[in-house]
Amino acid sequence: MFQKIYSPVQKIEINPFSNFFVKRDDLIDPYISGNKWRKLKFILERAKFEGKNHLITFGGAYSNHLVATAAAAARFGLKSSAFVRGEAVKNEMLLLCSLFGMKLIFVDRERYKNKKELFEQNFNTDQNAFFINEGGASAEAVTGCAEIIDELEETYDHVFVAAGTGTTAAGLLKAIQAKDHKTQLHVIPVLKGGEFIREEISRYTSLSTHLNLHNEFHFGGYAKTTPELISFIKKFIAETGLLIDPVYTAKMFYAIFELQNQGKISNNDKILAIHTGGLLGFFGMKDKFNSF
Numbered sequence: 194m195f196q197k198i199y200s201p202v203q204k205i206e207i208n209p210f211s212n213f214f215v216k217r218d219d220l221i222d223p224y225i226s227g228n229k230w231r232k233l234k235f236i237l238e239r240a241k242f243e244g245k246n247h248l249i250t251f252g253g254a255y256s257n258h259l260v261a262t263a264a265a266a267a268r269f270g271l272k273s274s275a276f277v278r279g280e281a282v283k284n285e286m287l288l289l290c291s292l293f294g295m296k297l298i299f300v301d302r303e304r305y306k307n308k309k310e311l312f313e314q315n316f317n318t319d320q321n322a323f324f325i326n327e328g329g330a331s332a333e334a335v336t337g338c339a340e341i342i343d344e345l346e347e348t349y350d351h352v353f354v355a356a357g358t359g360t361t362a363a364g365l366l367k368a369i370q371a372k373d374h375k376t377q378l379h380v381i382p383v384l385k386g387g388e389f390i391r392e393e394i395s396r397y398t399s400l401s402t403h404l405n406l407h408n409e410f411h412f413g414g415y416a417k418t419t420p421e422l423i424s425f426i427k428k429f430i431a432e433t434g435l436l437i438d439p440v441y442t443a444k445m446f447y448a449i450f451e452l453q454n455q456g457k458i459s460n461n462d463k464i465l466a467i468h469t470g471g472l473l474g475f476f477g478m479k480d481k482f483n484s485f
């Protein structure tokens with residue numbers, strides 16, 4: 194059903210590292226970007242297997258997952274609808290969703306919490322409706338994300354990934370365990386109180402010593418930034434030619450430099466950062482970058 198994924202590994206020349214590589218999942222697709230495609234792939238296969246052609250999902254007004262689901266649905270001839278958290282707004286992300294034919298249903302934060310109920314109340318008569326959890330979190334998503342590791346032709350000392358729900362990290366960990374790599378997986382939660390990620394990962398695989406959870410790089414919480422993070426982003430982009438987003442990947446790249454600084458990883462270690470995409474996230478943060 195799906196074409197082969199194009200996600201090269203690229204070497205990045207940047208001080209002080211001599212073996213720094215990036216897995217360019219951001220190149221998979223501009224809209225079905227990065228780990229959102231990894232997470233959707235087997236979900237869409239299951240929808241197809243069950244003969245369902247209407248995807249129903251959930252997200253905030255700047256959700257990469259909503260755009261990815263809308264674009265994937267359009268591309269594979271499916272319908273899509275989404276419950277959007279909060280009062281009705283217009284922005285670039287939701288514009289893309291509606292261009293891809295997604296029907297948007299705004300619901301207040303209280304009602305948004307009960308997703309199964311929203312699904313059942315609104316789509317109980319639609320035989321084609323297929324429930325996809327917020328962010329695509331599911332066992333299928335974990336299987337899809339494990340393929341990131343399976344595609345690698347070499348092994349690395351350290352693999353880094355940003356985490357929102359931890360589903361992507363769970364897939365990576367599972368694949369690393371299956372290969373019995375000596376690879377250390379470093380997970381950077383972008384939310385405050387990231388310890389919950391450990392629990393989320395343990396729903397899908399065992400918590401082995403491969404896992405290193407770094408809870409100190411949230412910069413105040415989800416979608417929060419500091420002047421320090423913003424200047425890191427500008428410097429990193431200008432020096433590497435690689436775009437990173439303020440919500441997810443910037444916090445992960447920042448962590449790599451900081452852990453090197455603290456002597457926890459060495460300049461010569463072979464490092465692979467997973468670029469999980471999400472570059473449309475810039476649209477929610479324009480104001481932070483206007484003052485150049």
Ligand SMILES: *Cc1c(COP(=O)(O)O)cnc(C)c1O
Pocket residue numbers: 227228229257258328355356357358359360361362438441442469470471472
């Ligand atoms: C959604 C997203 C993540 C988080 O993935 P989880 O599986 O929820 O941990 C990381 N990076 C980017 C760019 C994302 O859009």
